[in-house]
Structures are given as structure tokens and as C-alpha cells.
Amino acid sequence: MSTPATSVQASPSPSPGRQLREAASEWWQTDFPNWIYVFKMVFAGLLALGIGYALNLDSPRSALITVFIVMQPQSGMILAKSFYRVVGTLIGSVVVVLFVGLFAQTPELFLLASACWIGLCTVGSAHNRNFRSYGFVLSGYTVALIGLPAALNPATTFTSVMTRVTEITVGIVCVGVVSALVFPQASSPGLVRIIRSRFTAFVDLIGSTLGGTSDRKQLEATNARFVGDIIGLEALRSSAIFEDPEVRLRSGRLTRMNSEFMALSTRVHALHQLMNRLHTSSNASAQRVIDMISPYFREVQPLLTRSGGEPVMGALDAADAALKLDAYKQELPRRVRATRTENAQLLDDEAILDFDTASELLYRVIDELHAYTLTYASLVQRRHEREQWEHNYAPKTSMVTASIAGARAAITLIGLSTFWILSGWPSGSVAALNAAAFCAITSAAPDPAKATRTVTMGVVVAMVLGYVYTFHILPRLDGFWMLAAALTPVLMMAVLLTTKPKLAGYGLGICIFFPFLAVPDNLVHFDAAGYINEAIALIVSLVVTTIAFMLLLPPTTNWTVRHLEKQLRKQVVQACFGKLAHLALQFESGTRDLMHQITVLTSSRPGLRQNAFGWMFATLEIGHAVIELRTELQAIRSGNPGLLPPPAYAALDRLRETLPELFNHPNPATRAAVLSANDGAIAEVQQAIGPHYRERSERHRLQRTLSYLHFIRTALLDPYSPLQPAPKDGQDSNSNITSGTNGASHAA
Structure with missing residues (x-):
């Protein structure tokens, strides 16, 4: 009898309607938020520009530029950045008045004092975190932006300062109001997602680590991700407190959670490493220690699961997990002592030390996991006793690298200022102040030279577009509404580019410098020579900044990494x-x-x-x-x-x-x-x-x-530690380790 052929039936392709719905759903989740952001920022910018014209400000474009400088996707980030921008501008304005009063008759001393101040502000910017660093940048940038023109006309200093503060305030108010009222995107949902996903990820890590399924490489990769999560949570918390009173009520607990999470993750890693070292040991007593302690490891995972078997994720579920952890913690010392007593005769002194160390680490893991879970569970309540936490996150920055960044900004300003004075270049002040500002702003970028190069390309585009708008479109416009309509396409394109990580530098260059070149002041001037001079000054400033980052101890050199690594080791001191x-x-x-x-x-x-x-x-x-x-x-x-x-x-x-x-x-x-x-x-x-x-x-x-x-x-003695001596030539680095231990899991 012949065997019937097995026919493979192809799955039917989805209908066109379903494909359209899936495409629309994907666009709604990915691209639609970006377009909302683009429309909001352009609307806020044009609103600030219109108010600037209505108030007869000298340079309404400064209000427009302010909107694009402080723009961020979430309203909390905008408010935080705006707050520090105002503070930095006010401090810089006071310094401008002081420097002009002291050095109005000696421009060389004024430029030297300004360079020193900008260098100090850059040091402060590099030494701080989040948007606090932006306040330092603005304090130095304001001295350059207002001080250089004011030094040439000391009588207008106070008026220039007041106008500058007003223009910035208009831009900040507009972007804050639009961000908060028009399709607001709050920072707090992102904060909740990070907290929940991190807790869930850590529950998985506890289960795999104590359950014996996590190898060394997997554990190190997870801990590497946690480093970014810790920094990211602190950054989001410091922004979200500006927008959400509920986050402000829980700010202490969020900081506490970050602290408890750091201590807990360190402890889990230490326990895992100890067990890995026991597994690489050829001593029979080491295996007995593993057999003694492993049953306790397997008991931890059920404490972090709900009744249905799903892992704990939400704060409500964490309350039940905290009760189970507390009961387990109370019983653990007694049970461990009993296990130690039963097996004491079978262990040598070294094995007893291993068991005592592993059990002590396990108890600390449970104790700190209980505290972390309690804090997580407390977030469901508006007020809680665990809010009383005064130990803030303490960042660590090398003063050497911060001082190098400050010296680089000061040297760049002094160099361009000297060229400006010696050459008599009419737009030399523009080149000097922009170079100093970008040295400070981009110092925190992973590759400042590359970041400045991309902004330079954006400035080139802004220069060409600005020329077309200034001399071929603006003369044909009548009134603010026609101006707004003419500016909208370019501004939308620029803001949209900033939402693409690989094109953000180009978009930033257009967002800031296209208005600087193309948007007219209240008293319009059509000066082609002046326009070209200013455009060349902007290009020169960014080229000089790029060269400064490439030549003056670039942050991307191996020396910088080795220096930070040395600072890392000094934490033991x-x-x-x-x-x-x-x-x-x-x-x-x-x-x-x-x-x-x-x-x-x-x-x-x-x-x-x-x-x-x-x-x-x-x-x-x-x-x-x-x-x-x-x-x-x-x-x-x-x-x-x-x-x-x-x-x-x-x-x-x-x-x-x-x-x-x-x-x-x-x-x-x-x-x-x-x-x-x-x-x-x-x-x-x-x-x-x-x-x-x-x-x-x-x-x-x-x-x-x-x-x-x-x-x-x-x-x-860890064979994988960098403290181990480097292997001799021809010797395998793993020759003293049991075969197969690379990435070995401490099977429980």
C-alpha cells in the first residue's frame, strides 16, 4: 500500500485590512510620539518668537533658540533644564556686570577674566550630573554672549542683561506651558517602567544566580546593564520631581531604592563569585559545602513569586513577598547553625570558613532583598516612614578630567579672542563665544570631536538655508504669520532630525543656528557681508572646537580611560x-x-x-x-x-x-x-x-x-580577577583552573 504524500499547507497571508491595521498600530506606537513632539516644539518656538516681537524685544530669535536648546521629550526634563538655565543665566548676568565694571577699559583683561570664568564653569559642568551641569554651562556662556558685546559698549550693559534674561524667560515659559498642556509626556511613567522592569530583572537574576543557572559572563552582563539603570533612574527622578507632586512625595524612597539596589546587586555578585570559586576547587570538602548551602538557595525563588507561580512585578505584590522574606530571614540563622553543627566533623578548617562566608553572604542577600522589597512595596502609599532617607546618590567625577575640559574651553576662547583682536575681524566675537560655548556643552559627549563635527554639518545646512530665507524669502513676507509659515518647514525638519540618534547633531545645528542667521530682529537689517561674516564665524568656531577636542587631551584617548580606571581602583582607598x-x-x-x-x-x-x-x-x-x-x-x-x-x-x-x-x-x-x-x-x-x-x-x-x-x-585568589598576575608567555591563563570553568555556573 502506498504512503500518501504529506502535504504542507502554507499559512494564509494576512488580509490587506489586517496588514494596514498592524502598520497603523506600529506607526502609532513608534512614529506618532515623535511627530507630536515635533509639532509641540515648533509651536512653542513660534509662540515664543511671536511674544518676543509683541514685546519689542531687541532679538526675539533668542527666545526661539531658547526653546530649541531646552527641548526634551518629557515635560519634567524640560522643567529641570529650564530651571538650571534660568539659574545659570542669572549668575552669568551678575558676573557680566562685575567684569564690565572692572575691565571695561581693558578688553584684554576682560577676555582673560571671561576665559577663566568659562573654564571654571566648564569644570563645574564636567563635575556635575544631569541638568545641573547645564546651569554651569549657561553661567559661562552668558558671560561670553552678553559680556563680549557689552565690553565694547559698557553703557548698554544693564540693558543687554535685562533683555537677555527676558528673552530666555519668554522661551522657557512658552516651552514649559506647551509641553505641560499640549499632549503632555510626563517623566513619571518612564520612572515607573524602569522601577518595575529592574525589580523583575533582579528577581530573575536572583532565581538564576541562586538556582545555579547563571554563568559568570551572564552575571557580568546583567550587572553592566544595572550600572546604566542606576544612573538612569537617578536622572529621571531628579527630572520627574519638577513635574509630578506624587514623585516628589516618593523622592526619598526612590533614592533609597537605588541605594538598596546597589548594595543588593553587589552582594548577589559576591555570593555568586564565591560559589564559582568553590566549584573550581578540587577539594572534596568544597563540594560538601556546596551541597550544604545549595538547598537554601533553592528556597529563595519561591519567596519572590505570586501564588499563581508568576514572578513578583508590581509594588502591591512586593508587600506579600516582603512578608515571606521577613519570615524566612528570621528562621535562616537557626537553620544554618543546625546545618553547620551536623556537618562540622566532615569539614576541614578551610571548608568551615567557606561555609560560614557563604551563609553570611546569603543572610545579607536576604536581609537587603527584604529591605529593597519593603521600599518597593511602600511606593503604593503617598506617605510612608521609609521616605525618611537622607543618603543621596553621590556621583564621582575625576577633577583631572574636569580640569582638562575647563582648560580646553579657556584656551579655545583665549586663542580665538587673540585672533579677533589682532585681526580686527568684525565677527570675531561671534566665533569666540560660540567656540567657548560648544567646548563646554559637548565636553560631556562620548566623542566630543565627532559630536561637534556633526553639529558643524548642520550649521553648513543652516547657513545655506538662512541665506535663501534672509535675502530671497524674507523681503517678500508681510507680518508675523507669513514669517511663521515660512519658517515652519525648516524648523519641523530640524526638530525631526533631533529625534533620530544618528542625525541628532545635524538637527541640533540647524535648530540653533538657522534661527540665529535667518530670523530677523525687530529692526531688520539686510546685510549680505555681515551675514557671510557671521556664518563664517560660526563655522570657524566649530572647526576650532573640533580641533581643540582632537589635540588638547581628547576625552576618547586610552589615557582618559586608564585614568578613570585608576580612579575606580582608588575607591578601595x-x-x-x-x-x-x-x-x-x-x-x-x-x-x-x-x-x-x-x-x-x-x-x-x-x-x-x-x-x-x-x-x-x-x-x-x-x-x-x-x-x-x-x-x-x-x-x-x-x-x-x-x-x-x-x-x-x-x-x-x-x-x-x-x-x-x-x-x-x-x-x-x-x-x-x-x-x-x-x-x-x-x-x-x-x-x-x-x-x-x-x-x-x-x-x-x-x-x-x-x-x-x-x-x-x-x-x-579569583583566577579571573584582574588582580591575578598576567600569564607568562606560552602559558594558558586558565591552566590553573579546572577545565570548563570559564563562565561556569555555581550549580545548586
Whole structure:
């Protein structure tokens, strides 16, 4: 009997109506918000321009340009940027009046003072974060924008300052009102999405890490993503508090969540690394330790799931998870002690240390996970006791790189100002002030030279379009409405370009400089020579800025990355000798902030980035253990100083003194010195514990101290740590590691 042929039936293609609905749905979700943003910004800009003309301001185009400078998708970001723009402008205006009063008769001194002020403001901009840096930029930019013309005509200084502040205020008010009333896009929904997605991602990480399915590379990639999430959440929070009173009521809890998340993610990574090291060990006792502690790992995941088996995501579900975590945390120490007692005869001293360290880390993970979950659950309430949190996120910026950025801006202004004075170029002031401004504005970009080049191309387009509008279209227009209609197509195109990441620089150049060149003042001048002079001045200023970023210690050089990496390692020095009050949060946030800066600079250099992440994990592991060790020792010294003998205190102090040298100058000699000091401290603490009877609280305190020391030792011996000596020529870097451990998971 013949076998019937199996026919494969092709799936029917969707109907044209369904395809149209899917395309419309995709356009609504992706492109429609961008078009709403374009219409809002153009409308706000033209509104500001019209009000500027109605108020007979000298240069209404400044109000229009202000709209495009502060434009952001979310209203909270606009309000935050506008606030710091006003503050920066007011401070800069005061400095203008001061400098003009002091140096009106000596333009050389005025330019030198202005260059120094702009350099200082650029340092402040590079040293700060979020839109606070923009306030510093505007403070310096205002001195150049108002001060240079005012220095030539000192009698008009006060009028120029008042006009400038009025024009900026008009632009800020218009963009704020339009953003808040016309299809408002709030920052708070994005904040909620980040909080929820991060909590869900961390629940998954806990499950995979403690469940034994996460390897080293996966864990490091997840932690790398968390670095960006921490910085992003803080940036969104600082913007959303301007627009949403509900966010302001929860600002302390959001900051607290970020702090708890940093501590928790560090602890989970440390536990995972310890278990990986146990898996690479050939000692049979290490496998017994794994078998003893693994059942506790498997009990954590159910605590973070709902009754239906789905993971906890919302704040309401987190409240139930917090209750389960609290009950588990209360029982965990008793159960771990029982497990230790049952197996004590089967373990050697090293294995007991491993078990005590792993169980202590597990308890800390549960404790901090409980705190993090409690804070997340508290967000459903408008007011809560967990709002009382005064330990703010503490960014860390290298003063060396910030000072280089300031010096670059000052040198650029001095160079162009000198050329302006010596050549008598009528538009030299325009070139000088724009170069200084862009040196400050683009210093924070990942590749400032590239960013300035793209803006330069946008300025070239703006120059051509501006010439056509100024000399061929404007003379044929009558009244504001015709002017608005003529400007709208170009402004819409420019704003639309800013929504495309690869074209944003071109759009920004057109948005700012097309109005500068093409939009007339209240008293219209048609001066072709003046127009060409100003256009050339803008191009020259941006070319000089690009050259300055390429020649004057560019931020994208390997030197900058290595310097930031050195600053990252120096965080261990802070952990060893900083004041213990709030030290853990300062250490965590500073380390991650430096890593975020390195990540931005090494987007196209994965080798440098991977090396820096290795140092971040080593710094976090050892630095955190040192802070906890110091905290424990402080409690012992204040509560029961006789618990440890003097030789133990001396050995612990010796370890704290040798660790900074290892991270300042990592080499085999300093690593050997730290290992020797650490082994000596372990021996002294073990001798203090002794076989004799001690109260449970005293023994547990000493065991915790021993656990921190043992964890530092295992971190120093980690075969994948950058602290390990580089392999000799011809030697496999993994030759001393069990085969197959690269990226091994600590199977539970």
C-alpha cells in the first residue's frame, strides 16, 4: 500500500485590512510620539518668537533658540533644564556686570577674566550630573554672549542683561506651558517602567544566580546593564520631581531604592563569585559545602513569586513577598547553625570558613532583598516612614578630567579672542563665544570631536538655508504669520532630525543656528557681508572646537580611560580610610558612576570596557568587604574591646594599610603582601575564637569578622580577577583552573 504524500499547507497571508491595521498600530506606537513632539516644539518656538516681537524685544530669535536648546521629550526634563538655565543665566548676568565694571577699559583683561570664568564653569559642568551641569554651562556662556558685546559698549550693559534674561524667560515659559498642556509626556511613567522592569530583572537574576543557572559572563552582563539603570533612574527622578507632586512625595524612597539596589546587586555578585570559586576547587570538602548551602538557595525563588507561580512585578505584590522574606530571614540563622553543627566533623578548617562566608553572604542577600522589597512595596502609599532617607546618590567625577575640559574651553576662547583682536575681524566675537560655548556643552559627549563635527554639518545646512530665507524669502513676507509659515518647514525638519540618534547633531545645528542667521530682529537689517561674516564665524568656531577636542587631551584617548580606571581602583582607598558614616553608599555610587563614565567612553572598544568591568567587580567585592569589616571592628571596639587581643587588631590594621597599595600599584609583590597580611589576620582571629566557650553573640561576631577576611582572600585568589598576575608567555591563563570553568555556573 502506498504512503500518501504529506502535504504542507502554507499559512494564509494576512488580509490587506489586517496588514494596514498592524502598520497603523506600529506607526502609532513608534512614529506618532515623535511627530507630536515635533509639532509641540515648533509651536512653542513660534509662540515664543511671536511674544518676543509683541514685546519689542531687541532679538526675539533668542527666545526661539531658547526653546530649541531646552527641548526634551518629557515635560519634567524640560522643567529641570529650564530651571538650571534660568539659574545659570542669572549668575552669568551678575558676573557680566562685575567684569564690565572692572575691565571695561581693558578688553584684554576682560577676555582673560571671561576665559577663566568659562573654564571654571566648564569644570563645574564636567563635575556635575544631569541638568545641573547645564546651569554651569549657561553661567559661562552668558558671560561670553552678553559680556563680549557689552565690553565694547559698557553703557548698554544693564540693558543687554535685562533683555537677555527676558528673552530666555519668554522661551522657557512658552516651552514649559506647551509641553505641560499640549499632549503632555510626563517623566513619571518612564520612572515607573524602569522601577518595575529592574525589580523583575533582579528577581530573575536572583532565581538564576541562586538556582545555579547563571554563568559568570551572564552575571557580568546583567550587572553592566544595572550600572546604566542606576544612573538612569537617578536622572529621571531628579527630572520627574519638577513635574509630578506624587514623585516628589516618593523622592526619598526612590533614592533609597537605588541605594538598596546597589548594595543588593553587589552582594548577589559576591555570593555568586564565591560559589564559582568553590566549584573550581578540587577539594572534596568544597563540594560538601556546596551541597550544604545549595538547598537554601533553592528556597529563595519561591519567596519572590505570586501564588499563581508568576514572578513578583508590581509594588502591591512586593508587600506579600516582603512578608515571606521577613519570615524566612528570621528562621535562616537557626537553620544554618543546625546545618553547620551536623556537618562540622566532615569539614576541614578551610571548608568551615567557606561555609560560614557563604551563609553570611546569603543572610545579607536576604536581609537587603527584604529591605529593597519593603521600599518597593511602600511606593503604593503617598506617605510612608521609609521616605525618611537622607543618603543621596553621590556621583564621582575625576577633577583631572574636569580640569582638562575647563582648560580646553579657556584656551579655545583665549586663542580665538587673540585672533579677533589682532585681526580686527568684525565677527570675531561671534566665533569666540560660540567656540567657548560648544567646548563646554559637548565636553560631556562620548566623542566630543565627532559630536561637534556633526553639529558643524548642520550649521553648513543652516547657513545655506538662512541665506535663501534672509535675502530671497524674507523681503517678500508681510507680518508675523507669513514669517511663521515660512519658517515652519525648516524648523519641523530640524526638530525631526533631533529625534533620530544618528542625525541628532545635524538637527541640533540647524535648530540653533538657522534661527540665529535667518530670523530677523525687530529692526531688520539686510546685510549680505555681515551675514557671510557671521556664518563664517560660526563655522570657524566649530572647526576650532573640533580641533581643540582632537589635540588638547581628547576625552576618547586610552589615557582618559586608564585614568578613570585608576580612579575606580582608588575607591578601595576610600573604603579603607574614609569615614564610616554613609561610606557604603558613597563607595557604591562612586564606583558605579566612574564605571558608567568608562562605559560611555569605551562604547567602540570592548576590550577596554571588559577590563574596566573586571576592576569594578574586584573593587566592589573587596571594598565592600573592607567596609563591613571596619564596621564590625568599630562595634567590637566600642562594645567589647577585649573580644580581640592586641595582635589581632594590629594584624587587621596591617591588612587595611597594605590593600590600598595593591589597588594603586597592582603587581605580584603587592598582591603577595596583601595575601600575607590577610592570612595573618585570619590566623589571629581564629586564635581569638579558639576552642573554648564563648557566648553565641560573641562567637557570631568573630565568625562574621572571619568571614569578611576569608572573602577578601578568595577574591584575591579569583583566577579571573584582574588582580591575578598576567600569564607568562606560552602559558594558558586558565591552566590553573579546572577545565570548563570559564563562565561556569555555581550549580545548586
